[in-house]
Amino acid sequence: xxxxxxxxxxKHEILRNSIDVDFLxxxxxxxxxxxxxxxxxxxxxxxEAIRIQRSLGVGSTPMLELKNINSLIRSLSxxxxxxxxxxxxxxxxxxxxxxxxxxxxxxxHAKKLGYKxxxxxxxxxxxxxxxxxxxxxxxxxIIVQESFDSMxxxxxxxxxxxxxxxxxxxxxxxxxxxxxxxxxxxxLLKQTGYFNASLYSPYGIAGLETLGxxxxxxxxxxxxxxxxxxxxxxxxxxNLTATARGAKKAGCDCPIIAASVDxxxxxxxxDHDFNLKSFTTGHTGFGFPFAIYPDRSDVIYSAxxxxxxxxxxxxxxxxxxxxxxxxxxxxxxxxxxxxGNTSLAAAFSLAQSMSKDDILVVxxxxxxxxxxxxNAQLSFAKSNGIEILIGDPKGEIAGTTIVxxxxxxxxQLQEVDLNQLRRSYLRQQxxxxxxxxxxxxxxxxxxxxxxxSVEWIVSVLMELRGE
Numbered sequence: 001x002x003x004x005x006x007x008x009x010x011k012h013e014i015l016r017n018s019i020d021v022d023f024l025x026x027x028x029x030x031x032x033x034x035x036x037x038x039x040x041x042x043x044x045x046x047x048e049a050i051r052i053q054r055s056l057g058v059g060s061t062p063m064l065e066l067k068n069i070n071s072l073i074r075s076l077s078x079x080x081x082x083x084x085x086x087x088x089x090x091x092x093x094x095x096x097x098x099x100x101x102x103x104x105x106x107x108x109h110a111k112k113l114g115y116k117x118x119x120x121x122x123x124x125x126x127x128x129x130x131x132x133x134x135x136x137x138x139x140x141x142i143i144v145q146e147s148f149d150s151m152x153x154x155x156x157x158x159x160x161x162x163x164x165x166x167x168x169x170x171x172x173x174x175x176x177x178x179x180x181x182x183x184x185x186x187x188l189l190k191q192t193g194y195f196n197a198s199l200y201s202p203y204g205i206a207g208l209e210t211l212g213x214x215x216x217x218x219x220x221x222x223x224x225x226x227x228x229x230x231x232x233x234x235x236x237x238x239n240l241t242a243t244a245r246g247a248k249k250a251g252c253d254c255p256i257i258a259a260s261v262d263x264x265x266x267x268x269x270x271d272h273d274f275n276l277k278s279f280t281t282g283h284t285g286f287g288f289p290f291a292i293y294p295d296r297s298d299v300i301y302s303a304x305x306x307x308x309x310x311x312x313x314x315x316x317x318x319x320x321x322x323x324x325x326x327x328x329x330x331x332x333x334x335x336x337x338x339x340g341n342t343s344l345a346a347a348f349s350l351a352q353s354m355s356k357d358d359i360l361v362v363x364x365x366x367x368x369x370x371x372x373x374x375n376a377q378l379s380f381a382k383s384n385g386i387e388i389l390i391g392d393p394k395g396e397i398a399g400t401t402i403v404x405x406x407x408x409x410x411x412q413l414q415e416v417d418l419n420q421l422r423r424s425y426l427r428q429q430x431x432x433x434x435x436x437x438x439x440x441x442x443x444x445x446x447x448x449x450x451x452x453s454v455e456w457i458v459s460v461l462m463e464l465r466g467e
Contacts (some may be wrong), residue, residue, distance in 0.1 A: 004183045011186060018189045018196035020113055030432045032445035033301050037310075039245075043206035043303075046249055049105055050210050056136050058104045059210055061092045061362075063218035068331040076409050083228065084194040087344070088215055089365050091336055094136075095129040096367025097176035098211055098239065103129035103197065105207035110195035110222035111137045117194040119144065121185040121298060123280040124161025125339070125366060126341055130197050131170035141170035142194065144185045144435075149274045152369050156268055156380050157280055160371030177274040186300065200294075200302040204376045205242045210213075212246020215363050216254075226252045228358035231343040231350070234313070235256035235286040237306030238293055244309035255311035259346035260314040262414065263398045276399035278377045282339045288458050292424040307425060307450050313416035315395040316345040319403040320411045322374045324348060327408070335365040338374065367372035378402065396467040422450040426460055463465060 007014075016023070026038040030400045053059040056434050085444045092097035107130060110118045117140030119132045134141035154288075162172045172190065175181040189196055197206060202314045212230070219227045230247060232240045238375035244256040247391070261283040266273040270287035277283065291310070294302040321338055324345040329335040341360065354360070366427040370376060381402055382388055389403045393408055396403040405411055429446065438446075438461070447454045 007183055007190070007216045010190070012300065014186050015053050015196065015216070016192050018119075019201055019299065020109065020199065021202060021299070026212040026301065028445070029442055031438065031440060031442045033427050035054075035116060035301075035305060035448075038301065039202055039205070039303060039421075043202040044105055046206070046209050046213060046246065050208050052080050052108050053101060053104045053207070053210060056104045056108070056133060057094045058100045059093070059214065061214070062089045063087070063222060064332075065222070066332055067121055069327065069348065071439065072331070072353075072408060074327050074356070076354075077352045078358055079199055081354065083354035083360045085344070085347050085351055085362060086219060086222070087334075087361045087365060088211070088218070088361065089317075089334070089341070090211070090361045091365045091367045091370055095132040097129060097339075098208065098364040098366070099126040099129040100132065101211055102126070102199065102207035102238065103133045104118035104201045105199065106130070106195075106197035107133035107137055108141065109203050111139060113163035113195070115195040116140060116195075117192060118197045119185065119189055119192070119194045120199070121202045124158060124165065125233050125281070126199055127170070127172070128161060128168065129346045130167045131168035131175070133304065134170060137169050140169075140194070142173060142188060143170050144173045144175060144181055144188065144373040146181045147174035147215035148178055150271045153275055155275060156279065156371035156376045158371070160369045164261060164369070177271050178269050182298070197299050199236055199238050200297040200299050202303045205303040208239060208242030209246035209249060211363060212243035213242065213250040214246075215251040215361050216247050216323065218362060218393065223357060223359060226256060227254045227356065227361045228256050230363050231257045231259055231347045233282040233339050233342040234260050234289045234291075234306060235281045235283070236278075236297065237302070239304050239364070241304045241309050250393070256309050257275075257346070257350070258287070258306065258310050258313040259338065259343040260284050260313070260315055260323055262317055263344050273399060276386065277340075278381050278402065279321070279338060282342045284315065288421070291421050293428050305449060307418075307422065308448060310418065310451070313418055313421070314346040314350065316349070316411070316415060317396045317412040318343045318398070319396055320405060320420075322378065323404070323405045323411065324434045325374045334365070335368050337368045337372040338396055340375070346413050348353045348408075348421065349411045355445075396416060407418075421450065423460055423464070425450060426457070427464060430461070430464060443446065
């Protein structure tokens with residue numbers, strides 16, 4: 001048996017020792033687990049999360065109305081149409097992104113339990129957030145980063161993120177694309193005994209619930225109304241899950257709309273495709289698989305359950321996101337990184353079909369830098385043989401072209417059929433229970449996971465089994 005397989009065979013043991021959650025305590029069957037009980041017993045009450053974050057310089061970020069962009073939206077909309085967009089400027093957090101919220105709670109918890117150091121596996125933004133919090137709380141920090149292809153070529157954004165992490169005093173271990181990252185991560189957890197600050201732990205979700213609550217409270221303060229909807233860039237599902245939970249804790253049940261960059265045709269574990277994508281997160285390569293199989297992450301049960309909280313799922317093209325990134329800078333004086341501008345591009349198109357009295361919240365921005373700037377990204381794409389065009393973004397082919405809109409009205413979102421995602425999720429569950437005999441608890445759990453009725457679950461399961 002080789003070393004990598006020996007490490008993978010001990011995965012559950014290593015993960016159990018690296019995080020203070022007895023996940024199997026919440027198992028109810030091969031399919032069902034008690035998600036709400038896990039969150040209640042292992043997360044942090046939102047009032048305590050707010051207190052911890054404030055003590056670490058996190059949260060209370062500005063909520064800004066994008067008045068010039070909103071004027072542009074009104075000019076493109078029919079009479080009485082054109083919702084107002086407000087933007088939660090999470091780049092104002094220490095480390096420059098909303099991920100400081102989840103890192104604050106995870107690293108605080110590691111310190112409370114007496115761990116000497118903290119580890120995280122991440123492409124970068126979360127790594128910087130964990131490194132910042134470890135510096136604040138005087139803990140050691142190792143970030144394992146998927147960084148380069150087999151030719152040793154790095155994306156400019158990944159290089160910049162690594163520099164930021166090291167600037168905060170953390171060690172960066174860089175890996176090639178593919179399974180190496182998870183094996184290296186597990187091995188280092190075993191060797192060091194450090195805390196696993198997973199993006200998908202209950203602590204990470206508890207930290208982000210404060211963002212959802214602030215989005216609602218800010219809009220109420222500024223407009224005396226609740227948001228009509230909140231638009232969230234969707235990748236692994238933690239951001240969407242926690243924002244929805246926080247909004248509900250604020251007493252708001254507005255729709256939560258997911259947005260991802262359409263990278264269909266590119267495989268995230270492919271060495272060949274790795275440097276053909278211009279976005280390291282917030283795209284369909286993460287958004288789809290984590291929706292239909294959330295427990296693929298570095299914990300036994302992921303606290304990120306996107307299908308539980310997703311009301312709509314919208315896709316935008318790479319060129320549309322780059323266009324909105326430039327528009328935000330030139331119309332609002334806000335130069336921000338591309339991830340949050342994914343949801344902004346979706347909101348820009350969506351707002352034109354909504355009432356002028358409606359309020360759309362784009363719930364995060366992130367910092368920018370030389371490597372994250374859209375010019376650096378476009379130059380890197382061009383150097384990898386991708387053609388940069390101006391025209392109709394609907395014709396963009398991921399990995400082959402990036403099409404920048406010729407005019408603002410060219411930005412047109414695509415709607416994902418959530419029922420197709422739900423069917424894919426149920427196929428995954430049937431693999432765990434191939435005889436197809438599900439208990440009442442299983443059916444109730446699946447209906448909660450998919451945000452549909454038990455009757456719908458039963459009918460689709462019968463269809464999938466060919467009955």
